[in-house]
Amino acid sequence: MCIRDIPKAAALALVESCRQGTAPIQGALVLAVGREDIIDSMKDDLVHVASRGSCLRVINGVFGMGKTLTLRVFQEYAHREGFATSFLTLSSRECPMDDLPAIYRHIVKGIRVARCLDRPALEYILEEWARKVKEDAMRRKVVPWALSELDTCFKGALTQYYEGVRFGKPEKTDLALRWFRGETTVIDARRLGLNSNISPENALRMLGNLTRMLRFIGVRGLVTLLDEVDAIPSLPTAARREEAYVNLLNLARAASSTPYSYFVYATTPAFFEGIPAGFSEALKNVTTLEQLTSRELTELAQEIRDLHFQAYGWRRDGLGGSSLRRFIRTCTYNSIETPRMFVRTLVAALDVCEENRGLTLDQVGRVLS
Secondary structure: OOOHHHOOOHHHHHHHHHHHHOOOOOOEEEEEOOHHHHHHHHHHHHHHOOOOEEEEEEEEEOOOOHHHHHHHHHHHHHHEEEOEEEEEEEEEEOOOOOOOOHHHHHHHHHHHEEEEEEOOOOOOOOHHHHHHHHHHHHOOOOOOOHHHHHOHHHHHHHHHHHHHHHHOOHHHHHHHHHHHHHOOOOOHHOOOOOOOOOOOOOOHHHHHHHHHHHHHOOOOOOOOOOOEEEOHHHHOOOHHHHHHHHHHHHHHHHHHHHHEEEEEEEEEEHHHHOOOOOOOHHOOOOEOOOOHHHHHHHHHHHHHHHHHHHHHOOOOOOOOHHHHHHHHHHHHHHHOHHHHHHHHHHHHHHHHHHHHOOOHHHHHHHHHH
């Protein structure tokens, strides 16, 4: 998309994300400079996933190199290509990698589809699935394959949900939704006539029921983006660290239990320090984020400059390629090395230039860096 076609509100949001050093929730593709090879790898992975496959890709990068931005780029591209997504922040307390039911809960809570980006899409998926099943059954006069591929317990929860909707029983509907989200107790499950909840043993299989439902309503698959805040080696016990690595290995092997699934795990080099034996299968697809070249930094600087112009409705001479290249050299000389540090410094410089039209970027750059 051309920068001038971006609405002012969207440009303001993007510039503010750059100012804060955070990845934008929307519009990340505009900032995906120098990462074309990574996007190409994702395109190949998605072709495999859409053919009933499953894939784990590990994104490796030091702090500030753009891991979260890369995940947001993947998310935006996945929506454009007809996939659902779910973005998770992995932390040792709320969503640790060693707790598969917690991972499941956060995936379901975070599911978004192109037609339902502003809220959790679970109810939308259930409604669309029911409509498609009804159409399929009326047309073929047989039990549709969408039902035959689902687990018995999952089908039981679907029955309870649709009965609640049809007969105006919101308590039953809400309880069934809680079961799908992995939030019910044993007593809750019994009230629904079910003999199990989401557990470490069945979490991936139950997630596979959702990916099959997504396919049936025309979504190509599910892209789960795992943004690591607390590295696995930092988990407090050896047992938890071992379980976390086992769970990642299970994600890499999830094709049979969870088809049409793409898992992208963003981590730091510390992740690789405690890898157990036999884990190589999970590391078949590792992408390391490298520092951007001078040419790529110049291209990124031009994008951010134009976004700043669009956001604040200003423009001036003296901010062309040669001026930006000198600014980049100044930043590099002053050890502003990661993309995050560079972007924050550039936006701060543009802010000053916009407020003080008599100052040049060279002058501001020497002060800020």
